[in-house]
Amino acid sequence: MTQPRPDRLQATYLPEHMAFAFWGVADPAGELATLGLPVGTPATYRMAVPIDDVIAATDVAVQVIEFAEAVQSLRTLREDQPGIGESVLAWKRVIDTRELQSMPTAAHASLYRDHTVVKSATSTATHFIHSLTVRDKLDHARIQATLRPYQIQGVAWLTALTESGGGILADEMGLGKTLQAISMIAIRAADGSHLVVCPTSVIGNWRREINRFAPHLTLVVHHGANRCLPSDLAPGTVVLTSYSVLRSDSEQLERFRWASAIFDEAQQIKNPSSLAAQAAARLSADVKVAMTGTPVENRLEELWSLFQVANPGVLGTRARFRQRFAVPIETGRSASAATRLTTIIEPYVLRRTKDAVAKDLPPKQFSTVECTVTSEQARIYRAAVADAFDTGLGTGITRRGNVLALLTTLKQVCNHPAQVTGDTDDMHGRSGKFDRATEMLAEIVDDGDRALVFTQYRTMGELLSKHLGSELGISDVPFLHGGLSVAKRDEMVEAFQTDDESSPVLILSLRAAGFGLNLTRANHVVHYDRWWNPAVEDQATDRAHRIGQQRTVNVHTLVTGGTVEDHIAAMHESKRAVAASISGNSEAALADLPDSELRELLELDGAVII
Structure with a gap:
């Protein structure tokens, strides 16, 4: 020895x-x-x-x-x-x-x-030599960026995946997965053409990042009404498209053998029965990489779906995976099954957290802001609960639909009665949350700071945009949502990030802008209403808390006291660490409760009414 x-x-x-x-x-x-x-x-x-x-x-x-x-x-x-x-x-x-x-x-x-x-000595030396080689290759690949050590390690891991067929880059949001993927593509440019699939809202970000970090690559954006791919693609060509186009143009994209296929925000293909997941699985590529900060949001079968695209041989059939892992872990909390699963997937999943590899990133500070209930909100809220239970919620699928409709109404009442009644003539004094958000944002703007405001409802976003514009003295408070064109979304992001004259407040749809965007100029994030899954809110927060952020990010979560939002807040506290079924299927879980328990849960109880 x-x-x-x-x-x-x-x-x-x-x-x-x-x-x-x-x-x-x-x-x-x-x-x-x-x-x-x-x-x-x-x-x-x-x-x-x-x-x-x-x-x-x-x-x-x-x-x-x-x-x-x-x-x-x-x-x-x-x-x-x-x-x-x-x-x-x-x-x-x-x-x-x-x-x-x-x-x-x-x-x-x-x-x-x-x-x-x-x-082992051989494993460690091999890892080192590969990393050393990747550094040299990055220089030759003309990447216009200085990668951090963990990012170089990520590129080394990605390039090594060619030998195994594919895997999942699961770095926490904000650690630069896009740059690592672009670096891998640039290193392997001569191997053929490359495909990047991402949500529509992220196409502009990918285009900017490729032009910034690897401007020598040939970029083809395959999106929009007049899209058309040439029959031949030169080596080093990057085709950038969306999941919606992947579904509609699957036959055209399947004609090519891609050197690499990158699936950004891969939670979009977490449902193996979806057309997007099936189209992704049919693509032919030397290596497939699924990129997501949340490989498991709700159920373990989402992990199986990602592997079915990236490397289908690793986890076997869906039925076998359920039997060996999903049921024992989710239902029986089997530690041995969890250990076996970790051992199997470890070579094919790279996961780093900010706490571990980006210690220079400033912290996040979380605060829950409990808001009061106005008499108008209380009246509409109680009437909605009483009407639903007096009418009857039904059974089976009908009951679930009725419970979902009730929950939606109650959350909208918490936002502002106008979202339910349509009466938008005078917005003042009718919602404790609406008034508190206005006060908070006025203070943020007065301090010279910038804020992102997330809401899951387009109507609420439009109401906030109009109201905040007049209250804060800003001519145009932009609202980024799914109904906007890619060019318009890019314009909003660019203005917020670079234009000193732009609005210091940007309102965003949680689903359309909860991932993929870099908005590090904001140091405040306001979650106006609650989403059942805490991972979705975390992704939205990380639009600001990511590489490039220089200041502490203050995360403000608004909760209307004594309402259904209190239940969501409590659920988040207990479920944030582990993606459990209630995180994604809370409505279904509530629909299974007896009427007495469900009503007790939803009643306006302990609220401060003004």
Whole structure:
């Protein structure tokens, strides 16, 4: 067993962080300086350290140096310098030769997966060599960006997927999945043509990002009334299209063998029975990548659907997946089934969080703003509940439809009575939430800040746009929703991000703009009404909280006290950490309750009425 000399500097590669940890002496920083190497960031890492005749997990004081800087330093290091340990020399030789070398334990001593596993020397060196090669390829690919270490690691992972057929890039929202995918496409430009499928609202963002980071690529936007693909596509051509066009033009897109097919915001194909998911599965590509920050929003079968597109052989048939994993995990909370599933999908899923890899990103601050109920709101709310139960909710599918209609009405009453009655002559003093939102946004604007306001209802967005314009003294408060053209949406985003004269408040439809957009100029996010699934609201928040954000993002969630919104808030608190069935099927879950329990839940109880 090769043991590190206690008086020699050791170097351990950290694959999970794409950096090196230097340790092994009493003062690692001092030893680095003595050797003429840069001093890193002090930290404590748990290492698998040889002690006597065993290898034990031990907390070690280290100096962490980022990948590129460490590689450059090791490359220039002389092997005859005193104080250099066996692992430092081993990594220098790997860098010099790009070949696997004999590795002492200290060279790959980094623990991962809950500090229970050490990667083998061969695996660690292979990962390192691949990452080193990808850095060189990025230079040759003419990417106009400086990628962060974790993004380079992501590109290395994506390029390696060609050998396995595909996978899921599941980085948390805001970590630059688009840039990583563009980098992979640029590296593999000569391999053929590439397809990117995304929601309509994100086409403009993809077009901007490709032109910004890889302007040398040939871009074809296959969208709109007059779209037409040529019969032949030159290598390095990127075809950008939407899920709706994928459905309608599936035969045309299936004619090509794509070098890569990227599915952005892949939750759009989480339903395996949908036409979009079926069309995506039929496409022929050397590698398929599903990109989503929420690979499982509601049910585990959504994960199966993504794999059915990206790499169908991994999870087998739908029935088998249900039997082995979905039912035991969701119904029986089986830890062993969850562990088996994690082990199977681990090579094909890359998931990083902001807390782990983007520590320089400013924090989010959450606040729940409880709003009062006006007498008009209370009257309409109570009448809606009473009428629904007096009339009868019915049974089966009819009951579910009636419960959904009631919930929609109650949420709209919480927003503003005008959304239900249609009376928009005077909006003041009729909704505690509406008035509180106006006050908050006026204060935000007075402070010179910018805000995103999300609502799930187009009517509410239009009411807010008109009202806030007059109240805040802004000639035009824009409202980005699904009814706008792609060009108009792009124009709104560009103005908000770059134009100092534009409105400091942007209202957005939760569904149309809850993903894919970069709106980092905002440092306030207001959720005007509640969506049943907390993951959807989190995605919307991350329009502002993403790479490029320099300030703390303040997230304000408006809740009308004593109403159905209180129930949604409580559900979010209990379900945010785990995507459970109620997160996506809350209406169905409520419809299954007996009338007495459902009515008790929906009654206006404890509300402050003014």
